Amino acid sequence: MTERPSSRTTLQKLLSRFHFGITLFAVALSGLTILLAGVAALRGYADRNMELAAQLGAYGVEPALVFNDPTAAREGIEPLTRIPGIAKLRVSDDRGRPFVEWASPNADPAPLLTPLFFPHPFTVPVQRNGSVIGRIEVWGDSSTLTDYVRIGLLAGLACLFVTALGTIALARRFEYELVKPLNEIATVAHDVRLHRRFDKRVQPLGIAELDRLGGDINALLDELAGWQGTMESERAVLAHRASHDPLTAMPNRAAFDEQLAQRIAAAGARGERFALLFIDADNFKAANDSFGHAAGDAVLVALSARIKDSLRATDFAARIGGDEFIAIVDPLDADTAADALANRIRTAVAPPIALPGGDSYRIAVSVGVAIYPDDGGDAIALLTAADAGMYADKLTNRSK
Structure with missing residues (x-):
């Protein structure tokens, strides 16, 4: 009777035959790639939402600019003040003079992130019969991004911590058995970064520690997929608001x-x-x-x-x-x-x-x-x- 081989090998046993530096570098690169992909995707969705918000505001303040009515302009931008992530609004006339301004009373939770995602205000011209009669500017803040960044950093640190624990012992043997499962993780990260494939997941690798790492990466991808769905939903809502009258639900x-x-x-x-x-x-x-x-x-x-x-x-x-x-x-x-x-x-x-x-x-x-x-x-x-x-x-x- 033959002895059944063990179905799973611990990472510590396998890493006894590999270099610490190679493994740590490969896993750190894959984690960094996923974080960069998430930041890039979130910035794209944040830019689009700010743009749609500016278009919605341009529709709302058009009559106010025509009749030079600041009170109506404040009412026109009032729906935007309830949208999370908007820090400041400004409506200017056709000569660039401020007409109405609004600033959020809430402090920016992560002021260091705001310049990264919103370096400039989003500006949309307000038009009447084909002529520009003013402009609306929308500044964003980090209030809708902090949760993702926090989870992303924690998941990345957790991945690196698990890897560091498993790669204390070094060796040069059995290189193929180590590189192959790490390559699976890098392939997933590569597809996420280049093709925005947030549906990709790390499959079981038969190594306890790497399966834990894959689980952390999969959890991060789940968060990214959830953010993507939320951004898509918010974009659809803003797009509908920008093209429909809120009272009658008719096109505007x-x-x-x-x-x-x-x-x-x-x-x-x-x-x-x-x-x-x-x-x-x-x-x-x-x-x-x-x-x-x-x-x-x-x-x-x-x-x-x-x-x-x-x-x-x-x-x-x-x-x-x-x-x-x-x-x-x-x-x-x-x-x-x-x-x-x-x-x-x-x-x-x-x-x-x-x-x-x-x-x-x-x-x-x-x-x-x-x-x-x-x-x-x-x-x-x-x-x-x-x-x-x-x-x-x-x-x-x-x-x-």
Whole structure:
């Protein structure tokens, strides 16, 4: 009967035949590589989140810069002040003069990390109809990064400590048996650093100490994967906020501008027509004045829902201002008249709207319609024609 070989060899027995320096250098290099990969990945996600936050702030302060209203500008950047990791905000006018500033009351938990991840503020221009009317600057701090750095350093130190304990005894024999399992660890670190493969894991190596080391590295990779998921989720939330109105959940002006450019290009390539509807509430201020802002918000939410319900799945609607909405009816049927589109919207919003206090309110809208390419071949011409039609409709309604 043959003797069964031991399934696991202790690192201390194996390292009795190797040099201390070679082993320690290889493991230290792999740990450093993973830490550098994590820092690089976190910096990329942090940069993107700061950029999205700046874009969200630019949308929020646009009306305030247009009307030179610092109070509205503070309200516009207020959602950003609740985002962790933002240390300072500044809004400047088109001449670079400070308009509104905000600084976090919380101290930076790791001021030495902040210059590494956020050496400069993120600056986004605030535009109105294609012209720059101001800028918003966002400074970041280390409040969202300290946990990762702390865990990374502890895991790295733990890896080096375990390795140092296992490599006290030195020797030159059985080099292949030592280099092979370390090469497995280095391969994982290499894939993480070059290809951001945070799903890679160190497999069991059959050596007790190296399996402990692999477990520590796998734990660090789990932390990196968790941070990656968190950053992706936060980026998706910021991207949604940057392109949607927070009250009605409709696309905002930035999303509309992008959608209109795409529709113009697609319609021009197909030789088709579409309609642009500019919708403005006639008596919205009366709802706010008579029933309060909560009722005004309920009116806007109901109005946006009715506009969307009156459109087809292929159409598009957005809220571009306080009580201003835009709809794109695409494609436009050859037998559909502009007046019919406007009447469809008026009919859809006509029923009474239930208010929070139990009252009801009837909202009326003025609608201007522009047809591509009949009324314009670009975004500015279409918006100008639709806006003029809306004001003409509003004057007609007032004269009745």
